[in-house]
Amino acid sequence: MKKIKNKKIKILPIFLFFFFFTNSANFAQTDLSPQTQFSQSNNLYQWGSISSFHGLPSERVNAIAQTKDGVLWFGTEKGLAKFDGRRVQTITSQNLSILKILVLKSSSDGKLWIGTESGAFYFENETFSPVEETQKSSINSIFISDIDQSIYLSSDKGLVFEIQPTEEDKFKTVKILDEDLEIKSISQIGDKLVIGTHKRGILTVENKKPKDIPSRPSQYFVNAFAKDAKNKLWIGTQIFNENSGLYFAKTLTDWEKIDAAVGTVTSLSFDGYDNLWVGTKNRGAFKFRESKQIERFTFENTAGGLRSNEILTTFIDRENVIWFGTDKGVCRFDQSSPNNEKISEDVQSNYVRTLYESESGTVYAGTNRGLYFKNKDNKWQSINGFEQKAIYSISENDNNNLMVGTSNGFFYDLDLRQDTKKEFSFSENEEKSFTESVRSIQNFQGRTYLAFFGRGLAQFENENVIFNLPNNQIQQIISLHSDNDKILWIGTANNGVFTFDGNQISQFPQLELLKNIAVWSIDGNLENGVWFGTEQGLFLFQNGELKKVLPDTDVRSVKILLSRNNTQTSVWCATVNGLIQIISDEDFGWIFSRIDVEQGLPSQSTFTILRENSDSEFETLYIGTNRGIVKYYVNRIKPLLITTRILSKRLHSANELKDGIDLEYPQNSLAVEVAGLSSRTFPEQFQYSFILRDAKDEIISKKLSNDSQFLMENLEAGNYKVEILAYDRNLTASEPLMFNFSIAKTPFPWTTLALTVLLSFAVIALIWAIFSQRRISRTSSELAVANKELNSARLDLANEAERERRRISRDLHDQTLADLRHLLLLTDKLPIEEKSVENAAHFRTEIENVSTEIRNICEDLSPSVLENIGFTAALEWALSNAVQDSKQIITSEFVCDEKTEEIISFSPTVQIQIYRIAQEILSNIVQHSNATHIKMSFEKNQEKVFNLMIEDNGQGFDISKIQTVKSRGLANIKARANLIEAEVFWQKDSDGGTVFLLSKS
16 A cells, blocks of 8 residues: 655645745846846746755656646655645655656556656555566656557666556556667657657657657757647757757658757646747756747746756646746746736836727727737837826727727727837827816717716717716716616716616616715626626625625726636626635625735736637736736636545545445534645635535535535434535636435434343342342341351360360379379388389389370470460470471471560460461471471561461472361361461472461451
8 A cells, every 4th residue: 555654744835935036126137138038027926836845855856747636746866755735745655765756647547657767656546556577677758648548668778668458457568679779758659659869869669679760950869759739749859058959840850940049958848828848957947839939937037936947847737837847846837827017117107097908809008107008029018199198998989999088088089000100090190089087988879978077978979079968967977887788887986876778867776875985897787787896895786686795895897707618607806905706606605716916916906807808718817906917817727626534433535435424323423624726726725615415405504614624513313415615716616526424313222221121120139139238237247246256255165275274284283293203202212122123213214204294295285385485485496396306307497586576466365376386287297298397487577467487398288189188187277277367378389398377467
């Protein structure tokens, strides 16, 4: 899949205007030849640039292409980048970020073909894939045939590949040429494939072999090809001087050199107007039309708009915007942007009040200081005799002679003479005028009517002015408009609007609001609506109602224009705040767009509008301002509209729109974000209309704004349809983006029902559990009391047993031992002669052994050591005593802190039970474990728990079966531990022995 790495990603306007402006005063003094002069009144907003600052991986841009989704691709010295009108992204897939990109082409099926220093690649379905057969070849030229859409790739080492389609939209690559040639370009003339080379000129490829084409004049270093609208070949070559490297091929062998100092040509491209754009090695860019140089653009004469004079590639996008790849980044030039034209060096002569195009196609401009026309050289030329006159209106009579209304009178019968000294003159060489201010001229019902400011409406007939019209008290007339020869609309400076039907003047009562404001301009008709441009805004009179469409704006001129393709009717207003276009929408009403100084106008103050009558499919407007005339090409190419994000509880892909989006319960909201793509419109200038309809096709929600996001929330279950449009700066709408989505109904609450039933059972169970718990609590309390009493009884029994042991021990010690001592004394008193000495000694020894055994029994029954030497010492004595009684040699170790005895708070009962447990453990170890070492430790840890640990290295026993072992000794140990609420554990140590632990808190 495609991997894209953002490199210095910026959110940019589509026109990234970062210019290197030179000082305007110095620039004005620059002496440029006519061939290189760039009109100083031209609009620098036509230029923009993209560089490494905006994210290009390299500023040396070798190739530019545009895919059908409107995205621009830039091939640089250090990788491939894409530009969606907002940001630049570097492509990392297939290591394209480190390869030198040499050529880019987009095919009609949507693929992007990429030629690099390491082979060709193609981009399709968001994936970059290599053309395996071309790998390790430097692909520097790609040609897509306009006959069968075949694709040809060539390398600088003489290889030519043909991409041939196969079944299932796949293709195979065939090598059709492998020669030792330095190929620079490839094209096709008719059915012949031609290649441009260095050293051998133009060759054709026939039967996988190159064939020389001798040309006149001979040129051996061919760099670039381009074909014009007539399928004729233009050739760019390398030369070694500032002569012309541009040729037109009448035939493959007969070339015509284009006389222009272009130097070495690096690239050629034709735009939609059939203009040829020529990129050169170090002389900037040139524009040609029919072999004639129209303009030259350099870094110097564009004030840095063109960032470098070294042009590596030229590209014309879908909107006829020219893109230049240079060694300093990408430059764009919008030739359809407002083009500013100065009429004269006199400031007042550039204050344009009216524009007019005659039947012959000549364009006239009336200014504050004179009358001008565009001559054959496309330059503005003054007409003698009007130098100090303010021109308000221009028209023609039946003889196609001019009529001019000025501040100093009305002039008529002006004729165009083929006189080199004086092109315009009055007929019969005499001035014909009436010396009063004429603000408007209008032909109505076969007559000419004049608006004399201060005197009212007059009829001009047979070189006479007639003022005897009815209701002639209307004096301050400033505008006239003919409504299909049925009504003559009359706009005044302070009395509102009147109508004249050829007989009488009247006034619509609905137009009362227009009184006391200046009505500068009128257009339209009663059937579809009449528009009034006034000093307080734009008004529409339609269906007997007057509406204010554009408030608080001084509208000097209003024109209703139908697009050339008859698809859009728009209202254009020249105002003191720029040029405003308005269209009507059935769902949103009026939609507005403004063009002002930020889009290239020389001034915010505009006064008049004229659409040029031509056969071109492009609309050309002349706009009169107080700083000259603006020529503006209204490009009606539809912008593209793409989805950038669709979000519910997850992010949806754009592909999901095809089949519709199904939102599962409980989702009831959907958000969509879109983007308009256009080379001629800033992203923030786009307007978006969103409409949400339900299954009955009724509008649920709608929105028109510059915000590209639309949130549809808290919707009811059902099916919905979304329609989205993007409007560019010229209010040309994109193709609608439409998709359906559905919101699931609330399902039958089986889950809720089940949960309710379960909850009911749970409540019942809870109630039962509460009562049961109470019974159990009572029982538990009683059992606890019983257990406590039983445990107390056990402890009492154990204590009683110890007391009985002490009594028996005391009896044995006091009585039995005393009897034995008395017997021993009696033995000593027996007469010697009555016994033998040997028998007496033996009897004495037996008595002493019995006494010793009784003492041991007494000690076991009641250990006196606990009372005599203390608890810890008694434990140590028990360890020593057990080891001494062993039949085998056992070493012992006792570990205990000296202060432990001081902090022990155990009762005598607890001490005796622990002592007994220790005795039992030691006895088991000595008798059964075969241990050779025993370690006993006694401590109080940080949790204030006393631990007795006895470790041995004997053979041990199976700890896992300790719970099932039936041993009286183990049972006694656990019983004694339970009596004193202690815990006992056994575990294996790492050496295989056994560890016993007793813990008592």
